Amino acid sequence: MLNTNKTAILLACVAIMSATSLSGCGGGSSDAKQVDNNQQNNNQQNNNNTGDNSSTQDKLTAEQGYEKLTTNLVDAVITPTYQHVHEQAIALQAQTIAFCADEQRDQNSLALLQTAWEKTNLAWQQARTIKLGPIAETFHYSRIQFWPISADKLASDVESLLVEQTDFSQGVAALKHQVQGLPAYEYIIYNTDMPLIGSTDFTKRCAYLSSIAENVDTMVINSINAWQADYGNAFKAGNGSFSSKKQALEKLLTIWFEYLEIVRDNKINDPLGLEIPGKIELVESVFSQTSVNNIKANVEALEKLYLGSEGFGFDDYLVQVNQREDVNTEISLHFKAVYDALDTTQYKPMKELIATNEGRAQLRALTTAIANLRSLMSSDFVQITGLAPGFNTNDGD
Incomplete structure (x- = not known):
């Protein structure tokens, strides 16, 4: 079980926090595997040219x-993805402590x-x-981010919660979902109408921030442990809540397709609306203006699931089980x-993109690419692999 005693780690994080910088998420392992795939393709082409298929x-x-x-997805993709959230949540707790204790904060x-x-x-x-x-299964999904x-x-x-006599030392897990996760934390630290620095209830807001960060980490730890x-063992073995390994993979693919639709429909098309200026009230992470960065992180994660990070992924299944490197190459091009x-959007705030003809055209091009x-995944990939998600993959295109 994951150790939840984080005091020493938090203190260490405080010491190094000022040296850290925001970095991109998720692309490294996928890029490394893509290079390996390209090298394998070149080797296979050379073998074909010489008539030597011994290395196939x-x-x-x-x-x-x-x-x-099933084994690689649990060990090399899913668990490490949650562990990364845990690491960042610990750092967020440490930075919260440092900021709130700093009398010279600016x-x-x-x-x-x-x-x-x-x-x-x-x-x-x-x-x-x-x-x-x-x-x-535990509603942690909506409690971490209600959206x-x-x-x-x-x-x-x-603001209504802050006006009440809420004792944040008791945590926020029993409160409404929308006030106990990352969006609520975002609102407090990015809100320019009621700036955190200089607020009359600064101490209370700090206690609230600390409780949110700890709450998020607690829920993530629960998933890591499972x-x-x-749960991870059942997924690998195809038992427990899964009837087989194939059914476990199909359940994961169902979620994969559903999230691709969430990106296209909820994160882009809904804010676009029918005309300028769009619907800013439907923009994700509107206070931090990071909604397009969120989408990139989503796509990187979906690609990592497809590639199996640097291990055996659905791309390898296509090649080694179905002998269809051509389809894998086409899928890679579609991700690109x-x-x-x-990249064409230059990661401008979504509220700016939906308010101009140029930005709206860029977002429509993005939805087309998605x-x-x-x-391609719902037709060629599903038909070739025989891995069928649990819903109609041909709708909504």
């Missing part, structure tokens, strides 16, 4: 593929706190794509098209 990987049976997939120290929140949020945005197991919710509604609920023990469309990826 042995064909696996479907059951062998399921075994390798905009620079607030920026450090915001950076710590952004790192935690981006780590969560990756874990958010894996709505499977305890995170979904969609309008900025006005969130602000009203948080994936490292009974999504990243290219994201729809094309989904279409």
Whole structure:
């Protein structure tokens, strides 16, 4: 079980926090594997040219593929993804302590706190794509991030809570979902109408922030423990709540497809609306203006699940079980098209993109790239692998 005694770690984090900087999330392992895939493709092409196929990987049976997939996804993708959220949540707790204790706090120290929140949020945005197991069954998913919710509604609920005689030393786990997770923390530290620095109830707001950070970490630890023990073992073995390894993978793929639709429909199309200026009340992470960065983190996580990080992934299943490197290559190109469309937005705030013709065109191009990826996965990938998600993958294209 994961050790929840974090005092020493928090103190160490406080000492090094000022040296940390916001970094990108999730792309490294996928990039490394993509390089390996490219090298394998080149080697295979050379072998074909010389008539020597001796280095071609042995064909696996479907059951062998399921075994390798379930094991690697739990050990190398899902569990590490949650562990990364845990690491960032500890750092957020440490930075909260440092900021609130600093009598010389200023905009620079607030920026450090915001950076710590952004790192935690981006780590969560990756874990958010894996709505499977305890995170979904215990409502922890909505407690860590209650969304969609309008900025006005969130602000009203948080401010109402702060007016009440709430004892935050007892935690926030029993409160309404929308006031106990990362969006509530975001509101407190980014709100320019009621700035944190200089607020008359600063001590209370600090206690609230600390309780939120600890609450998020507690829920993430619960998922880590489950994936490292009974739930993860059941997923690998295809038993417990799963009828087989294949069914476990199909459940994960169902969630994969559903989240791709959430990105396209809820995170982009809903804020776009029908015309300028769009619907800013539907923008995710509107206070921090990080909604497009969230989308990139989501896509990176979905790609990491597909690739199995640096281990055996669905891409390897296509190649080693189905002998379809061509389809894997096409899927890789579709992921690249999504990243290219994201880069075109220059990661401007969503509220700015939906308010201009140029920005709206860029977002529509992004939804098209996402729809094309989904279409390829729901047709060729599903038909070739025989791994069928538990809903109609051909709707909504």
